[in-house]
Each structure stands twice: as C-alpha cells, then as structure tokens.
Amino acid sequence: GSIILMPDFVAVTAAYISTKIWIFKNSAKSIASLEASADSLHVGQFNTVPLIVTAKDINGSESIVTTFCRYTIRDTSIIKCIGDSLLYGAYPGSTTVIASYWGHTDSFTIRVDTTALLPDSLNINKDTVTVMANDSSIIQATGYYHSASLLFTQTVNQLASWNSRSSSIATIINGIVKGVIHGTTQIVCSYKGKSDSCVIKVIPYVSFIRRINFGCATTQVKDGWISATNAAYSASTGFGWTTANGGCRSDRRDNILLKSFVLSSSATPSSWKIDLPDGAYRIRIAMGDNMYDTDATYSWTAAGSDTLIRHKGKTNTIADNHLTVSGGAGLSLTVKGAVNYIVIIADEGVSLADVADDYQTKDFTTGAQTYTLINQCEQSRLSLSPNPFNPTLFINLTVPAKESNYSLKVYSTNGTLIEDLSSFTSKGRLIWAPKTNSSAAYIIRLVNGTTAISRKVYLLK
Numbered sequence: 001g002s003i004i005l006m007p008d009f010v011a012v013t014a015a016y017i018s019t020k021i022w023i024f025k026n027s028a029k030s031i032a033s034l035e036a037s038a039d040s041l042h043v044g045q046f047n048t049v050p051l052i053v054t055a056k057d058i059n060g061s062e063s064i065v066t067t068f069c070r071y072t073i074r075d076t077s078i079i080k081c082i083g084d085s086l087l088y089g090a091y092p093g094s095t096t097v098i099a100s101y102w103g104h105t106d107s108f109t110i111r112v113d114t115t116a117l118l119p120d121s122l123n124i125n126k127d128t129v130t131v132m133a134n135d136s137s138i139i140q141a142t143g144y145y146h147s148a149s150l151l152f153t154q155t156v157n158q159l160a161s162w163n164s165r166s167s168s169i170a171t172i173i174n175g176i177v178k179g180v181i182h183g184t185t186q187i188v189c190s191y192k193g194k195s196d197s198c199v200i201k202v203i204p205y206v207s208f209i210r211r212i213n214f215g216c217a218t219t220q221v222k223d224g225w226i227s228a229t230n231a232a233y234s235a236s237t238g239f240g241w242t243t244a245n246g247g248c249r250s251d252r253r254d255n256i257l258l259k260s261f262v263l264s265s266s267a268t269p270s271s272w273k274i275d276l277p278d279g280a281y282r283i284r285i286a287m288g289d290n291m292y293d294t295d296a297t298y299s300w301t302a303a304g305s306d307t308l309i310r311h312k313g314k315t316n317t318i319a320d321n322h323l324t325v326s327g328g329a330g331l332s333l334t335v336k337g338a339v340n341y342i343v344i345i346a347d348e349g350v351s352l353a354d355v356a357d358d359y360q361t362k363d364f365t366t367g368a369q370t371y372t373l374i375n376q377c378e379q380s381r382l383s384l385s386p387n388p389f390n391p392t393l394f395i396n397l398t399v400p401a402k403e404s405n406y407s408l409k410v411y412s413t414n415g416t417l418i419e420d421l422s423s424f425t426s427k428g429r430l431i432w433a434p435k436t437n438s439s440a441a442y443i444i445r446l447v448n449g450t451t452a453i454s455r456k457v458y459l460l461k
Contacts, residue, residue, distance in 0.1 A: 030057045036069075036099035036106040043079075043089040045115035046145070046152045051085050053099045053106070065101050072098040078112050089113075091154060114159070115152075119143035120385030120394060122156070122194035124187075127453075129198060130354040131170065131179040133205040136223050137357055139175050139198060141189040144383050144396045151396070160191035170200040176223065179203075194385075203354055208281070208346040210274065211357060212239065214339050215260025216250035224357055230262050239274040242332070251289075251338070257358055258290060258316045261338040269336040276325045280347035283323055284356050285309045286340035288316035299337020308333075316340060320352050381453075382446045388458035393432040395421070397446060406448040413441050413456075434459065 036053045043049040053066045067084045075095040080088045087097065089112035098107040121144045131137045141160050145152040157175035164172050169183040177187065179202035188197045211225045220227050226239075230248040233240030241248055245268035251261055264270035287299050288311050299311045309319035325331050331344075343356045383396045397408065410418040410432065421432060432444075439461045446453045 030059075031102055031104055032056050032058045034065075034099065034101055034104040034106040036097065037108050038087055038097075038110055041108065042111050042113055043087060044113050045089045045092060045154070046117070046147070046150075048082060048086045048088050049110075051081075051087055051097075051099075053101065055101060055104070069099040069101045072100070074098075079110060092159070115145065115154075117145045117147060117152070118192050119145050119156075119194050121383035121387075121396065122160070122189060122191055122196045123381060123383045124189055124196045124198045125381075126198050128201065129177055129187075130201045130203060131177055132209075132350070132355050133179045133181055133202055135205065135209075135355070135357075136176055136178045138222060139177060139187070141175060141191070141196065142381075143191060143194070144385070146394070156189075156191045160189050163188045163190070164200070170202050172200075179205075203350055204348075206346045206348050206350050206355065208277065208279075208344070209355060210239075210344045211341070212274075212343070213257055213260065213341045214250075214262040217260070222357075228262070233273050235275075240272070241270060242273050243271040245270055257341050258286060258288070261287075261289060261340045263289075263338045264335045269334045271332055272335055272339075273330055273332045274342075274344070275330040276344070278326050278328060280322065280324050281331075282320065282345050282347050282352050283308065284318060284320050284343040284352050284358070286316055286318045286342075286358070287311040287337055288313070288340065289338045290314060290316050301336075301339060302334045303331065311337060318358075322347060382444065382455055384444060384455050384457050388460045390460050391433055391435075393457060393459075395430050395432060395444065397430075406446070408444070408446050411443040411445060413443060418442060 033056045034053065035056070036051070038049045038051055040049050051066050051071075053064070053069050054062050055065045056062050069084070071081050073079050073081060073095060075093070078089075078091050078093040078095040079097065080090050082088050087110065092112050092114040094109055094111040096107050096109050098105055123142050123144065125140045125142065129137055129139055141156050143154050143156045145154075162172040162174065164170055164185055164187055166183070166185040167180070169180055169185040170187070171178045171180065172187050177200055179200075182202055182204050184199060184201050186197050187200050188195055212228045213225050214228050216229060217227050218229065228239060229250050230244065231240050232244075233242045244264070248262050248264050248270055251263055285301050285308055287301065287309055292314065297312070300307055301309050303323055306323070308321045308323075309317060311317035323331070341358065343352060343358065345352060345355055381397060385394050385396070387393075395408070407420070407422040409420050409422065412418055418437065419432070419434070421430065437459060439459055441456055441458050444455045444457055
C-alpha cells in the first residue's frame with residue numbers, strides 16, 4: 001500500500017517493508033508565490049464556480065494546490081465554500097476570498113449576480129407584529145424558488161420593496177418596523193411580482209424598558225437589546241455582577257438568545273444588579289442550556305426572598321413575574337445556573353409578550369403552563385404558487401421535524417373540507433392538481449400543534 005500526501009513531498013520506499021513512506025519536504029522554502037482565483041469572477045446566485053489555486057516555486061514550476069489550501073471568506077452570507085474546491089453564490093453582492101498555503105496567501109474578489117429565477121412565492125415570517133411606539137422590530141421576507149427538481153430560498157429584506165399603509169402609525173425599511181403612534185396598519189412586501197403582508201399593531205410606549213442578552217458578545221444581539229457578559233457592575237453601564245462566587249463565565253459564542261448565557265456555576269449563587277427607578281415592573285427571565293444537561297440540581301433566580309424562576313434539564317425555561325423596586329438602590333438578583341436573558345418593563349398595562357421581542361413561540365414555561373421547546377428557526381412555513389393556478393398548485397411547506405401533530409387540508413371558503421393532503425414530510429414540496437373541482441377560491445390550511453397558517457388560492461379553469 002501507499003500513503004499519498006501533499007504536492008512537493010518526496011517519496012521513498014523502505015527496503016524492509018512494502019509500504020511506501022512519504023517524507024515531508026518543507027515546501028514553504030521553495031514556494032515563491034501563490035495565485036488564487038476562480039473559473040469566473042462572477043457567479044450566478046444559487047450556482048457554483050470552481051476554485052483554482054496555483055503555487056509557483058522558486059524554480060518557476062507550478063502546481064495546483066486548490067484542495068490543500070485554507071480559505072477565508074470576508075462575507076459568508078454572499079459566498080460559501082463547498083468542500084475544498086467550489087464556491088457557492090448565496091446572495092447578491094461582492095466579497096473577498098483569501099487562500100492560504102504554507103504561509104503564503106492570495107486573494108480575489110468575486111461577485112454574485114442576482115438570480116434570473118423568478119420566485120414562486122414570497123412569505124413574511126409573521127402574520128401580526130406588535131411593536132411599541134418609538135421602538136422597532138424585525139420581520140423577515142423569504143423568496144421561494146425552484147429550478148427543475150431543486151428548491152431554493154433566500155431572505156429578500158434588502159432586495160424587496162416595503163410599504164406601510166399608514167406611515168403615520170408605523171414605518172418599514174428593509175424589514176425593520178418602527179412604531180410611530182398607537183394604532184394598527186398593514187405592511188406589504190413586494191419582490192419580482194410576488195407579495196405578502198402582515199398586520200402591525202403599535203402599542204403605547206412604556207416609560208422604562210431594558211432587554212439584556214447574556215453571553216460572550218459585546219455587540220448588541222439586535223436593535224433594542226443590550227449585550228451583557230460576565231463583567232462586574234459599573235455605574236456607567238448601569239448593570240453588572242456585584243458578586244461572582246465561583247466565577248461567572250460566558251458560553252455559546254454567538255448571539256442566539258437561548259443559546260448564549262452567563263453561567264454562575266458555583267455552589268454559592270452570584271449577584272447581579274441593574275439600576276432601576278423605584279416603581280412597579282414586569283420582568284421576564286430566561287434560563288438554561290439547551291445543548292447540555294449539566295444541572296444536577298435546579299437553577300434559579302431570586303429577588304430577595306422571592307424566587308422568580310426555577311429551571312432544570314436540557315432545555316430553556318422562561319418565566320414572567322411582577323416585582324416592585326423601592327429604596328433607591330435598583331434591582332439586585334441572585335442567580336444560580338445559566339441565565340440567557342432578562343427583559344424588564346415598567347408595569348403600565350403593557351404585556352411582556354408584546355414588547356419582549358425575544359421571538360419565542362410557545363417554547364417556555366410561564367406560571368403553571370409548560371410548552372414544548374420549538375426554536376425560532378423551526379417555525380412552520382406555507383407558500384403557494386402560482387396563484388391563481390390551473391391545473392397544478394405547488395405547495396411549499398416546512399414544519400418542525402420534531403412535531404408529529406400536524407395536518408394540511410383544503411377547504412372551500414364556506415368551511416367545507418375539500419381534500420386532506422396531510423401525508424407529507426416535515427419539509428418539502430407537494431402538488432395539488434384537482435381534476436373535478438370548479439373554478440373558485442379555496443383555503444389551504446396548515447395546522448401544527450397550536451399554530452395554524454391559512455392561505456387563500458384561486459383555481460381558474
């Protein structure tokens with residue numbers, strides 16, 4: 001047998017064994033330069049282009065080292081590396097690709113051109129958004145495409161046109177909704193002939209609100225949130241740890257709310273403080289590590305003698321409470337375990353569910369009610385194309401893989417069941433081709449646990 005290693009290595013055969021032994025030769029000393037490029041410096045969206053990296057040595061000879069390089073991409077939302085020799089155009093724009101080999105580097109800029117495919121449908125990820133006046137929230141519009149048997153999706157927030165039916169109530173730019181005054185309006189997103197809409201409810205602004213995400217990142221997780229690490233209390237920030245018995249540490253190095261936390265791991269709990277004016281408040285606390293079940297005993301957070309939340313297991317728990325701050329000293333919390341985030345608002349009649357902006361969907365424990373954990377990225381989706389249709393309707397759908405209680409049915413507009421299409425996989429595409437139905441409007445309804453999505457479609461014969 002033989003062991004094949006990298007180019008520029010010298011092969012010798014030992015006389016006393018039958019296996020070839022490949023001896024490393026220090027190529028760094030012989031390489032004069034590195035040249036990196038792609039077959040084309042333009043790639044269509046959803047397409048691939050081969051990488052080519054050539055090493056030139058001091059003697060003028062060349063060798064292809066594409067599969068042995070390390071690659072860095074400045075913006076991986078635009079270009080992604082597939083394997084070790086292909087670039088995939090994910091999103092329109094330009095970015096830089098850097099190849100590294102034996103201490104040498106080279107780079108090139110590549111542009112992703114907007115796909116020529118027309119979307120089958122466009123879907124906004126929420127039917128209704130509640131936002132405070134003078135506050136903001138983010139909604140996401142996704143385009144669904146197909147080419148032959150392949151399906152593609154992309155976020156089109158930056159590409160689509162957005163319109164608010166009443167900009168005096170709420171404005172919208174690239175999917176960022178900003179509440180102006182109390183009221184209700186509709187947001188419409190349009191892109192390449194497809195559109196979708198959602199209702200925006202603007203509620204009165206509360207006099208005090210803080211959304212605090214615990215983790216490693218020092219940059220805010222998104223608009224309206226404050227990043228908190230394991231740093232000590234500072235009057236300049238107005239929050240921080242006053243005691244960290246056994247040490248608080250950050251973990252899960254990303255900005256996902258329920259996957260980042262600061263861990264008070266000592267048997268002796270730690271103390272965290274935030275400056276608040278005296279008054280009545282509502283507070284939401286999230287605790288837990290949904291990657292590892294490391295809690296032999298309950299984690300908890302308390303304000304004085306009042307326990308605000310208890311948690312145990314490989315999941316997350318979120319609890320809502322009322323509390324009163326007095327004495328001019330702010331709020332001090334005692335923490336044992338992993339704390340994900342805290343939302344505090346003045347108790348002025350506004351619901352935490354309307355302003356927490358944590359995007360959890362029935363994935364928490366609140367009071368006596370316990371729900372199954374469903375990550376935000378696993379919410380149900382339903383889109384239809386073309387609409388109107390004749391004779392075939394393409395139904396693109398996604399439901400959480402862990403959810404077994406779901407159905408997909410077709411109804412008439414007066415509620416009569418027309419056809420049951422429930423025998424589908426958790427993610428995919430199916431076809432409805434009614435042969436005997438007359439021209440009319442129909443309702444396609446996806447039910448997933450306690451969540452239901454309905455879309456109206458028109459059959460024209």
